[in-house]
Amino acid sequence: MxxxxxxxxxxxxxxxxxxxxxxxGGGVEEQSPVEARGLVLAERIDAEIDVPGFDRAAMDGYAVRAADTFGASEGEPVTLPVIASLKPGNAPDATVGEGEAVQVATGAVLPPGADAVVPVERTVEGEDSVEVRTAVAPGDSVMPRGADLAAGDRALAPGTRLGPRHVGLLAALGRETVPVRRPxxxxxxxxxxxxxxxxxxxxxxxxxxxxxxxxxxxxxxxxxxxxxxxxxxxxxxxxxxxxxxxxxxxxxxxxxxxxxxxxxxxxxxxxxxxxxxxxxxxxxxxxxxxxxxxxxxxxxxxxxxxxxxxxxxxxxxxxxxxxxxxxxxxxxTDAAGETEATLATRVRYDGGRLRLLAVGLVTDGDGDRVAYASTKGSGATTTLVETDGVVRMAPETSVLAAGSTVAVERFDDAPIPTLLGVGDPDPAFWRLLDGLDRTRYLRLADADAGRWLADGIPDVAVTGEPTPDGEELAGWRREWGLVVPQGNPAGLSDLGDLADGGRQFANLDVSISLRDAFDERLEAQDVDPDAIDGYHRALPGIESPARSVAAGRADAGLGLRATATDLDLGFLPVGSQRLTVTLNRDRTGKASVQGLRSRLDESLDGLLSEEAGYESVDQ
Amino acid sequence: MxxxxxxxxxxxxxxxxxxxxxxxGGGVEEQSPVEARGLVLAERIDAEIDVPGFDRAAMDGYAVRAADTFGASEGEPVTLPVIASLKPGNAPDATVGEGEAVQVATGAVLPPGADAVVPVERTVEGEDSVEVRTAVAPGDSVMPRGADLAAGDRALAPGTRLGPRHVGLLAALGRETVPVRRPxxxxxxxxxxxxxxxxxxxxxxxxxxxxxxxxxxxxxxxxxxxxxxxxxxxxxxxxxxxxxxxxxxxxxxxxxxxxxxxxxxxxxxxxxxxxxxxxxxxxxxxxxxxxxxxxxxxxxxxxxxxxxxxxxxxxxxxxxxxxxxxxxxxxxTDAAGETEATLATRVRYDGGRLRLLAVGLVTDGDGDRVAYASTKGSGATTTLVETDGVVRMAPETSVLAAGSTVAVERFDDAPIPTLLGVGDPDPAFWRLLDGLDRTRYLRLADADAGRWLADGIPDVAVTGEPTPDGEELAGWRREWGLVVPQGNPAGLSDLGDLADGGRQFANLDVSISLRDAFDERLEAQDVDPDAIDGYHRALPGIESPARSVAAGRADAGLGLRATATDLDLGFLPVGSQRLTVTLNRDRTGKASVQGLRSRLDESLDGLLSEEAGYESVDQ
Structure with missing residues (x-):
């Protein structure tokens, strides 16, 4: 090696x-305007044609010689014979002579001879004639050829990123293709x-x-x-x-x-x-x-x-x-952009190298952004979606103080989460969150969740032990016990049987509050953990022990009745654990928090009744 | 009708x-994660597999039983026989027995029997054996199965817009397709x-x-x-x-x-x-x-x-x-977003209806945004690309004061221009701008350009008459005269010939400063404008009269020597006009203004020498 x-x-x-x-560099390529959307013009685009390409009626009405309307008014209209009618796209087949009018719709060609349009609102239509009730000047209600854009004029700057509007202008110029910087x-x-x-x-x-x-x-x-x-x-x-x-x-x-x-x-x-x-x-x-x-x-x-x-x-x-x-x-590249945020907690770093600190973002009660350091390392795939960008820490920096303003370079333009929850991996709470868009939930042990809430980071925390800070928003109980294969083939009847030897047990990680309930019960029943084969093989997910049982890797696992029911496994009930949802008091005004409140009001009872082993508690 | x-x-x-x-509504459809980029998850995604799916070596080194390294140190290394070597993707073919080691690379499966990895840095490689120079504890340098994401855990929230990172996570979960909201x-x-x-x-x-x-x-x-x-x-x-x-x-x-x-x-x-x-x-x-x-x-x-x-x-x-x-x-939809801006000038409105006022945006010297009302109506195609969004004026509003803060609803996420220029349509200045990315140039008559500069809207103004406000940045002269067909078939020799009758003349609009120079010369030479056939048919673009000549619609047109040369037409010189580029003094710190300055320093002389009839002037 x-x-x-x-x-x-x-x-x-x-x-x-x-x-x-x-x-x-990608060089330059020609693209149709529609395909070029989002791409960048490599060169300036000049108008090669006049827009409009003809003197154009700007109103529905009558094309006339302005001089013929001289003196016309509501009281003394001028009556002119109407010799033709033109719609957009019609080539004029008549010339407006002295004392004549041609009916025109907006967008029609101003017929030869005419120099103005009388708006239809200022006329009264007759049979083959029109009463004109206002005087007009030459050029009135006419958009002259090239008035929008004249041939030879600069139309679009090089470096322009082509959006819908630029595509529209290029269409007006009749461009089939434009030179763009090739990605x-x-x-x-x-x-x-x-x-x-x-x-x-x-x-x-x-x-x-x-x-x-x-x-x-x-x-x-x-x-x-x-x-x-x-x-x-x-x-x-x-x-x-x-x-x-x-x-x-x-x-x-x-x-x-x-x-x-x-x-x-x-x-x-x-x-x-x-x-x-x-x-x-x-x-x-x-x-x-x-x-x-x-x-x-x-x-x-x-x-x-x-x-x-x-x-x-x-x-x-x-x-x-x-x-x-x-x-x-x-x-x-800048679209992802930089966001200013307040760093929630102090970050220490043994410097010497530039550090790209991955942080998550959450909006506080004032609409400002709070940044928090990722709980997991850069080796975790989940860090990909639990963070929003990086903060550069210069090599000579060793500490970023809590409350300092940092510039977060966003990974991309993905919107930041609407609501940040932390704490226990509880299936019922996750189902509650399903009713809200774009929430983020970070799994934290009870103590960590409480500390995060005290530091003002999350909007809500879900914990086994109630946290001292915040407002208690909701609570429920969930039944737990031993998940076993259907029919309980090992014939387990209580926790003590786990210590009898010969049974492989799958435990939960200490970061999950259910483990605390389990350990308390072992102690209460005087069962020696070290006598349980597998007690120290703690698994990371709330369903992991049950899935071990399902896969035949264990005879029993610590878990929820809800998990056993979902995975179609057997279940020996042991106890019931209370979970508490605690709100960050500074976030009560957030729309997403109000959304969570209404969802709790409207749907909590229904959701709990659908999850096996869950029950509501009186607040 | x-x-x-x-x-x-x-x-x-x-x-x-x-x-x-x-x-x-578009409903829900299944898409591959890569094709789903930019789309929005319709449902929550849970992990169906553990990530990683096995206990994984987190460092290059040696998989051992931690107990075998007890007491090992630099001074007293423990030597273990190396019974196998594992790279990522290798299935372990050996079990680590007491006192044995297996060489592992980062990402390899931790072989059965082993419970820790000794980093290679803390070892010395021997022939078929390794000297371990540190003690390790069970779990050291091992990422346990499911530690990143455990099967059954909530992986992504409903409503998540899928960016690169989410695509990565979905890949880690092995998802072939995900349910997304169909556009x-x-x-x-x-x-x-x-x-x-x-x-x-x-x-x-x-x-x-x-x-x-x-x-x-x-x-x-x-x-x-x-x-x-x-x-x-x-x-x-x-x-x-x-x-x-x-x-x-x-x-x-x-x-x-x-x-x-x-x-x-x-x-x-x-x-x-x-x-x-x-x-x-x-x-x-x-x-x-x-x-x-x-x-x-x-x-x-x-x-x-x-x-x-x-x-x-x-x-x-x-x-x-x-x-x-x-x-x-x-x-x-919000990506285009709202931008706060300071309204440059007062806007009046005879209310009664909600008004969507199209405005352009420019960045001022402090990096703040200034909004200005469009010079053209909503019927002009050019307004599409000369504005950036709309300001809502409520029906009961009749005036927005200059200096008031307005919310601009952007049309899209197209970046706003780097530099805003206003004034005369001068080909040489446009070529100068070609060296900068994403500039905007609005054609304004001299007086309007001066007023805009006084109101603090543009970064630079280009005018025939020098404007009283701002810093004179550059100037040059351009030769103008009568553009005629090659060979001058009508035999024109000076401006007086235009008034002799029988010649169709094409004039420039009064908004172009060259028209002022032309009118002054007519007056100086005592030529009656009304005697010139076509004098009142003013055309909108700097090249329009010359293009009329090229198309055979006129015998002579007012224009620049540069235009005549570009369009391969004949030219009778009449005069030379000075143009001045004036800088908004509040914008000297803008990067784009500095870019314009360097471009003037480096390229102005070269550019002028390439345009027919242009010459520099001493500042």
């Missing part, structure tokens, strides 16, 4: 400059023997996982204005990888890989770069993102991103997206 | 309620005999125009989250229109037309609605937008928008887009 150390880390600025110098084609290459694509059957025992980065980086490329092309290479063979990358290089403007560039077993990419390209940067003083690799491979710009999903996305957002946007439209 | 008056206008609220009641299919029906599609050859003499609304409304539908389907019916025949609309109704969730709903000749749509549907609203107290029509046609929701491009888009933005977004994602 050869190992590569990052002895000479580049600075973030050096990495940015190296990526800029790669010059990932760079970006190869998103997924590598690794362990990767499966969604839809394929996973074999976890062989360490297989679904490919996350291939999808999230491809989507991020598109969000940054590029065109993503995915490549998947699951062979570990250097020749196969070389083949895939060389094909991708021939077809795209930028190659992206993720993982396999850190010190470790997967140095194939680094070697390929040395053999078939040029290495500009390997290792950057940024956390996460140290293994960033920049260079050219097979004559194509190449960036190797870190492997952890959030690291890969953060580094892409910070270093690569701006370079993609530069070639097309800086504002596209 | 039957006429329909709007005797009972609905209120804007009634129109909104009627459109909401149409319930334009409503919206029929954008263009009607009118006068309409041509871009690419077709226009016959302006027959009043033909290119279809603007079909394109701009279709693009606005897509920007609001819908799926636009275009239909074009150029036949005036009621049966043909009925056929087209009934086909469109069968294929879509909402029918949109524009124009043909106002009082006038085109009442076919109103009659169709009465015969084959239901009319809910006809006429709304809003300006522009009075002829708004709402109902159901062939069992499909129907909205008839006004015909003028800006009116159609404003009414769509205000009344229809929110209803489209409601079915899918309110935040998509």
């Amino acid at each position: 050869t190992r590569r150390e990052f002895r000479d880390l580049s600075t973030p600025r050096e990495a940015t400059e190296a990526i800029d110098a790669l010059d990932v 760079p084609r970006v190869a998103v290459v997924s590598t690794g023997e362990e990767l499966l694509q969604p839809g394929a059957k996973l074999d976890p025992s062989a360490g297989q996982i679904y490919d996350v980065n291939g999808h999230s980086i491809a989507a991020a490329v598109e969000a940054a204005g590029g065109k993503a092309v995915r490549y998947v290479e699951t062979s570990d063979d250097a020749a196969a990888l070389r083949e895939t990358l060389s094909a991708a290089a021939a077809e795209t403007d930028l190659l992206l890989t993720s993982g396999s560039t850190s010190a470790g077993t997967g140095d194939v990419l680094v070697e390929l770069l040395e053999e078939h390209g040029e290495r500009l940067v390997h290792g950057v003083a940024v956390k996460p993102g140290r293994p960033l690799l920049v260079g050219r491979l097979f004559d194509t710009p190449y960036v190797g991103l870190p492997g952890y999903p959030v690291s890969a996305l953060s580094v892409f957002r910070t270093f690569v997206a701006p370079a993609l946007g530069e070639g097309i439209d800086q504002s596209a | 039957t006429r329909r008056e709007f005797r009972d206008l609905s209120t804007p609220r009634e129109a909104t309620e009627a459109i909401d009641a149409l319930d334009v 409503p299919r919206v029929a954008v029906v263009s009607t009118g005999e006068e309409l041509l599609q871009p690419g077709a050859k226009l016959d302006p003499s027959a009043g033909q125009i290119y279809d603007v609304n079909g394109h701009s409304i279709a693009a606005a539908v897509e920007a609001a989250g819908g799926k636009a389907v275009r239909y074009v019916e150029t036949s005036d025949d009621a049966a043909a229109l009925r056929e087209t609309l009934s086909a469109a109704a069968a294929e879509t969730d909402l029918l949109l037309t524009s124009g043909s709903t106002s009082a006038g000749t085109g009442d076919v749509l109103v009659e169709l609605l009465e015969e084959h549907g239901e009319r809910l609203v006809h006429g709304v107290a809003v300006k522009p937008g009075r002829p708004l029509l709402v109902g159901r046609l062939f069992d499909t929701p129907y909205v008839g928008l006004p015909g003028y491009p800006v009116s159609a888009l404003s009414v769509f933005r205000t009344f229809v887009a929110p209803a489209l977004g409601e079915g899918i994602d309110q935040s998509a």
Whole structure:
């Protein structure tokens, strides 16, 4: 096993400059205006025709010689013979002579001879004639040829991102195509023997996982204005990888890989770069993102991103997206934008490297934004959707104080959650949240949920032990016990049987409040936890022990009656636990909090009656 | 001609309620996560599998039984035989027995028997063995099965708009498809005999125009989250229109037309609605937008928008887009968003109706936004791209004061211009602007440009007469005269010849400063303007008279030598006019203004030397 150390880390600025110098340009292409929506004009567009292309009636009415209406009024109308009628799209087949009129609809050509239009409201229609009850001047109610846009005039600026309105103007000019900056084609290459694509059957025992980065980086490329092309290479063979990358290089403007560039077993990419390209940067003083690799491979710009999903996305957002946007439209990259937020709690950092701190955002009672640091590391896939962007902490910074204002670089333009809940993973509460759009719920242990509420972060907390801060909003009881296979084949009757040996038990993690209830009951019944086979094998999800039982990996598991019913398993009741929903008092004015209140009022009883083993409690 | 008056206008609220009641929903459809990007989850997504699906090595190193490392240190390493090596994607083929180790790479399955990983940094590799130089505890450097996301856990909230990160998480869960709210299919029906599609050859003499609304409304539908389907019916025949609309109704969730709903000749749509549907609203107290029509046609929701491009888009933005977004994602509609801005000048309005005032936006020296009312009406196509959104003026409002803060409802998320210039249409200045991205230039007469600069609206003004306010930034001279056909077939020699009769002259509009220079010269040479055939036929664009000459519609036209050269026409020089570029002193700090300065420094001399008849002047 050869190992590569990052002895000479580049600075973030050096990495940015190296990526800029790669010059990932897509060039210019012609597109129809409709297909060009969202793209950026490469050149100025001048009008090649007059708009309108003819003197145009601007009102429904009568085209006349203005001089013929001289002196006309309500009291003394002038009567003119109507010699023709014109609608939009009609070529005039008559000339308006002295004392004559032609009926016109808005948008019709002003017929030759006429120099004004009398609005229909100021006329009285007769048989083959019209009474004109007002005098008009030459040019009245006429839009002259070219008055909107004259041939030769500048119509659209270079660099304009084409929206609906620009498409409309280009249509008015009759443009079939326009030159736009071509979005760079970006190869998103997924590598690794362990990767499966969604839809394929996973074999976890062989360490297989679904490919996350291939999808999230491809989507991020598109969000940054590029065109993503995915490549998947699951062979570990250097020749196969070389083949895939060389094909991708021939077809795209930028190659992206993720993982396999850190010190470790997967140095194939680094070697390929040395053999078939040029290495500009390997290792950057940024956390996460140290293994960033920049260079050219097979004559194509190449960036190797870190492997952890959030690291890969953060580094892409910070270093690569701006370079993609530069070639097309800086504002596209900026669309995700920066948001100012107040940092909820102090963040410490043993500096020395730039840190990209992943944070979540929540709106406080005044409509301002509060940022909180992620509870999980960049290796967790869930951090992807539990955070909204990154805060840059400079290498020389070691502390960001609670309450300080930070600039959050958003990952994308996804709206931030309407409501932030934290606490226990309770199926009934999740069903309550189903009635509201775009809520976020972070699983936290009781003590952590209470602390977060005290720090003013979430809108609501759901806990086993009531939290001291906040307003108690609702509560209910849920029945818990031992989940067993249907028919209870091991013949368990109470908790004491777990300690008799010969039974595999599946426990819940201490972060879930039900575990506290279980431990209290063991102590009350004087059962020695260490005598329970599997007591220390705590599982992470509220359903995990029950699912272990269903899969035959355990004889009994700690869980809810509701879970046993959902998974069609047997259940031995042990106790009932009270859960409390506590509201952050500063958030009572939020629309989403009011929405939650009404949902509790209207739907809680119904929801509880539908979940097995749930019952309401008197407030 | 039957006429329909709007005797009972609905209120804007009634129109909104009627459109909401149409319930334009797209339903739910299954999409692959990648195709679902930008769409909104219809239901909650729970994890169906554990992520990771196995106990996973979190570091490169050695999988061991933690108990075997007890007491190990740098000074007293423990040596363990290495019985196997595992990479990500390898199924373990060995069990770690007491006193044994298996080499693992990050992401590999923790082999059976092992309960911890010793990081490679704390080991020394031997032949078939490893020296462990630290003690580890059970669980160290291992990510347990389901620790990221446990089967049964809530993974994504209903209502989540799927961004790159959500796509990544769905990939991790192995989801092939997810239920998303289907964007409503919206029929954008263009009607009118006068309409041509871009690419077709226009016959302006027959009043033909290119279809603007079909394109701009279709693009606005897509920007609001819908799926636009275009239909074009150029036949005036009621049966043909009925056929087209009934086909469109069968294929879509909402029918949109524009124009043909106002009082006038085109009442076919109103009659169709009465015969084959239901009319809910006809006429709304809003300006522009009075002829708004709402109902159901062939069992499909129907909205008839006004015909003028800006009116159609404003009414769509205000009344229809929110209803489209409601079915899918309110935040998509809000993406265009509201911007606060300071109104530059007082706006008067003879109220009684809600007014949607189209305004342009510019960033001032402090980065704040200034709004200015459009110079052109809603009938002008150019207003589409010279404004950025609308300000709602309530019916009871008659004046908005200069300096008041207004909420601008953006038409879309197109970035506002970087630099706002106003004044004379000068080809050389436009070429200067070509070097900057996303500039806006509004053509204004000298006096208006000076007034706008005094009101603090534009960044720069370009005028013939120097303006009293601001800093003179640059200036140049341009040669002007009579543009004639090649070879000067009419044998003109000076301005006096124009008044001799028999020659058709094409003049410039008084809004272009060159016209002032021309009029002064006529007066100096004692030439009677009224004796010039065509003097009063003033044309709107700087190139319009020259283009009239090129098209054979005039014998001579007022214009620049540069235009004559560009259009390959003859030229009789008459004079030279000085143009001045004046900077708004409050904007000197703007990046775009600094960009303009550098471009003037670097490129002005070169640009002037490339334009025929231009020369620099000493500042």
